[in-house]
Amino acid sequence: MPSPKRSIHVVAGVITDARGRILLNRRTENRDMPGLWEFPGGKREQGETSEQALVRELREELGIEAEVGDWIMDVPQLYPDKHLRLEVRHIRSWKGSPRGREGQAITWVAPDRLSRYSMPPADLPVVAALRHPDRYLITPEPTTDDAAAHQDWYARLARALEAGVRRVQLRTPASPARVALAEQAVARHRGSVQWLLNRDIELARRLGVGVHLGAEQLLQLDARPLPADQLVAASCHDLAQLQAAQRLGCDFAVLGPVQATDSHRGATPMGWEAFEVLRAQVSLPIYALGGLGADDIVQARRHGAQGVAAIRAYWPA
Structure with a gap:
C-alpha cells in the first residue's frame, strides 16, 4: 500500500520593483524541479504564521527584511510525492538589496513576460492571477x-x-x-x-x-x-x-x-x-x-x- 503523501504549506512573495518588474528565483540543482523559476519563499514551519515564515524565508534566500502585504491567493497542487498549498502574498516593502544567498539565480521580469519562464505547476495559476482578470x-x-x-x-x-x-x-x-x-x-x-x-x-x-x-x-x-x-x-x-x-x-x-x-x-x-x-x-x-x-x-x-x-x-x- 503506498505511503500517504505529505502535506506542505509554502508561502511565497510577489516582490515588485519601481519599474513594475517582479522578482523570480531559480531552483538550484539540489532541489526537486531544478532550473525552474518560482516566486521566492518557502515552507511554513510549525508554530509560524504565514507572515513570519515569509519574512524568514526572504531573509534567508534574498538577504532582505520584508514587510508582508495583502494576500493574493492559495494554490492547492498535487505533486507525485506531496500535497502542496502555495499561499501567495504581496510584499509591501523591503530593506536591503535582493541577491541569491543560497546560490540561486534571481531575475526581475516584466509582468507580460512572466509566461516565458518555465515554472512549477503551482506557480502558473499565480502568473494568471497577476496578469489577467478575476x-x-x-x-x-x-x-x-x-x-x-x-x-x-x-x-x-x-x-x-x-x-x-x-x-x-x-x-x-x-x-x-x-x-x-x-x-x-x-x-x-x-x-x-x-x-x-x-x-x-x-x-x-x-x-x-x-x-x-x-x-x-x-x-x-x-x-x-x-x-x-x-x-x-x-x-x-x-x-x-x-x-x-x-x-x-x-x-x-x-x-x-x-x-x-x-x-x-x-x-x-x-x-x-x-x-x-x-x-x-x-x-x-x-x-x-x-x-x-x-x-x-x-x-x-x-x-x-x-x-x-x-x-x-x-x-x-
Missing part, C-alpha cells in the same frame, strides 16, 4: 433577432464593460444577424477587452479573437485550434476534461457548477472541496462557475481559482 463574463444570448433585442443586448454589454469587465465570452449563435452583433462588439472594444467566441473556431480565427471550447469539443481536437496570440479556453466538469484542456494548451478553463444555478438545474453542484481536489491535479488557471458572483472571488481564490465566471452576476439588469 471576472469572466459569459454573455446571455440575445432573446430574439429583431433590432430592439440586439440594441438592448449591446447596451447591457456596454454597461458591463463600463463596470470593469475585461474578459468576455460571446454567446451569439451563428445566425447572420448575431454574427454581425459579435463583430460589432469586437470592433468597438478590441483593444480594451479580451474576447472569446463560444465554440466557433472559424469565426474566432477570422475575427482574430479567442475561442471558448465546449466540453464536447475537447476530446475531438488533437491540437490547439488557434495560435498563441489568440486565447483558447474550455468548459470542464471533471478531471478528464481538465486534463484534455491542459494537453491542448488551453490558456484557462472554467470548472463547475460549484453551486446550484438556474441555468444548469439538472447538474449536481460539486462544492468547493471537490473543486479544489480537481484544481490541484492540473496547472491550468481555472475560473469557478455556477451560482457565483463577484462577492465569491475571494472564496474562489482560497481554493485556487483565477476568479469567477458568471452570466447573471455580471450582466446588467
Whole structure:
C-alpha cells in the first residue's frame, strides 16, 4: 500500500520593483524541479504564521527584511510525492538589496513576460492571477433577432464593460444577424477587452479573437485550434476534461457548477472541496462557475481559482 503523501504549506512573495518588474528565483540543482523559476519563499514551519515564515524565508534566500502585504491567493497542487498549498502574498516593502544567498539565480521580469519562464505547476495559476482578470463574463444570448433585442443586448454589454469587465465570452449563435452583433462588439472594444467566441473556431480565427471550447469539443481536437496570440479556453466538469484542456494548451478553463444555478438545474453542484481536489491535479488557471458572483472571488481564490465566471452576476439588469 503506498505511503500517504505529505502535506506542505509554502508561502511565497510577489516582490515588485519601481519599474513594475517582479522578482523570480531559480531552483538550484539540489532541489526537486531544478532550473525552474518560482516566486521566492518557502515552507511554513510549525508554530509560524504565514507572515513570519515569509519574512524568514526572504531573509534567508534574498538577504532582505520584508514587510508582508495583502494576500493574493492559495494554490492547492498535487505533486507525485506531496500535497502542496502555495499561499501567495504581496510584499509591501523591503530593506536591503535582493541577491541569491543560497546560490540561486534571481531575475526581475516584466509582468507580460512572466509566461516565458518555465515554472512549477503551482506557480502558473499565480502568473494568471497577476496578469489577467478575476471576472469572466459569459454573455446571455440575445432573446430574439429583431433590432430592439440586439440594441438592448449591446447596451447591457456596454454597461458591463463600463463596470470593469475585461474578459468576455460571446454567446451569439451563428445566425447572420448575431454574427454581425459579435463583430460589432469586437470592433468597438478590441483593444480594451479580451474576447472569446463560444465554440466557433472559424469565426474566432477570422475575427482574430479567442475561442471558448465546449466540453464536447475537447476530446475531438488533437491540437490547439488557434495560435498563441489568440486565447483558447474550455468548459470542464471533471478531471478528464481538465486534463484534455491542459494537453491542448488551453490558456484557462472554467470548472463547475460549484453551486446550484438556474441555468444548469439538472447538474449536481460539486462544492468547493471537490473543486479544489480537481484544481490541484492540473496547472491550468481555472475560473469557478455556477451560482457565483463577484462577492465569491475571494472564496474562489482560497481554493485556487483565477476568479469567477458568471452570466447573471455580471450582466446588467
